[in-house]
Amino acid sequence: MSLMPLPAQPADVPWPTEAWPRGEAPASLDSARFHALLAQAFDTDAMGETHALAIVQGGRLVFERYGPSHGPDHTYPSWSKAKSITQALVGILVGEGRLDLHAPADVPEWREPGDPRGAITLDQLLRMSSGLRFVEDYVPEHPSDVIEMLQRSGRPDMAHFAASMPLEHPPGTFWSYASGTTNIVSRIVARAIGATGEDFHAFMRRALFDPLGMKSPIPKFDGAGTFIGSSYCFATARDFARFGLLYLRDGIWDGRRLLPEGWVDYARTPTYQQPGEENRYGAHWWLDVGGPGSFSANGYDGQYTVLVPDLDLILVRHGATPLARKDALKAWVGEAVGCFR
Template structure:
């Protein structure tokens, strides 16, 4: 593959280091090692934030918070659930699935079955005269393909993502997304689009030579089983493509395992699951034009919501898996936050993480 270490190398040198597994701490493949809140944690402030989020009547600023899992130094140090939820209840990923898709591409790229810098394998763009033909997986992973696709989850608004997931595109989400025309020169315009991820997911399936149940078996063998993610439940369309934009249900602890893989630079129990440099590729900033309200963004991961150097898998209605290398920490939050308050869980997460920073 085109090595991810070569992408934006000058920027990558500024990334905070990813911490290694602490000596004497077991990997969480079977169960999470448990520990106490570390010395120096602002326990009073943490309790206040949690009590607010988990109030019997959901607060207006956050909506419902169903689950929070905090891992520090490889140990589960805080966990809390709303009424009716618990460690064994699976939660929706929504767009957190995009980061799982990133991992699958990394596995295939590490086997040289995909080259992220070559034109993506998209049958709808195969004709070399098609202006979309030069679009690479790198541009797709960075949401910089230039394809026209409207990302809006409000039913009364014109929305390509709603039509893709529940309307005319639901049986073949990748074909639906790949049928949109080019709106901007590839690489010249950043625009978050779930359709982009489903194009990537199909390209991954084509590279693996597996669709539907066979691709799910690949996901389990190469990613979920090694991490101990027993609850992971990916969803597929009628064409056999993993709906990598939106649908992989997991327990909060399993989402924490996935974040932990990225915290540990793609290593697990001494074995490299993701190729060297792949996690750095995920957290290297993507160029965004002036005026973009969302971001910063890396490659199918968001950046900096819990301070500089943090990176996260974010999903609709307030689903988050946040990786904080400087604190050797993973935080998972699930819930149901109303659209008008969608920015508030980010602020709340940043405050929770601050409780673990030295005063």
């Protein structure tokens, strides 16, 4: 399938490594509709709490607004937006030849002869198609592997907790979104570079955050020193937008290629999913939230970094939206992007 072309940085717009260049909303913006949507976004009855909203177009910050007690220097929880950061770390190592997407994944728990999990590849993990059993449910009274992993018995070693799950389906045949999968991937990255804890954090800064000018990220680690790549990397809205710009610019930043050629296209190439799945998925990125051709990092409670190539637009939203309003917020994101069409 053909993917929508990714826009280049305009020649007259500086990269936001030090500060975001400012711009005006385009004349084509449906201003009345946009301001009605803004009122809805910051109406707690309609959408829950919106803490931060930032919109970048053409490489310039064209809109920014914060909720009470929040601001541009406030760091916001990523929740599952961290999965897309983990995908970037994998890409860096794939580009260096230190990881192979299509080889059996480096997972010690699967090395026993005859263990069918030993055939699972890094590609299948990134596409949430490993076939492992994992219950992704955030309702406390429901059976939930993700709550057990993040908050209970899995906390000392989340990758081990997830890698110990049995197969439910042959690898590559069934899509099932699972935070445990990402923590397995995060440990694979750690094993490839021989670093955990603060040494791994230093790798994240050196290889990804510092080149983009991302000064705010605060990644969290489990008891084994593995980055909790499924869920925990706090950052400012402006820094999440910087990360989004890296992907919107095809992995290039200020003339330097940070992600290997083709890696962003890999992220946004659809994964096979069973008929009936509501939301399309790529490789640790969601698809279509901002309209056809868009791709996004999404997180629990309504965290979004949405990239829209045909508009050269990034929308970052942070907040606390109840589960019952999740679909309304997703629809709101699509409508907000539509105001720029």
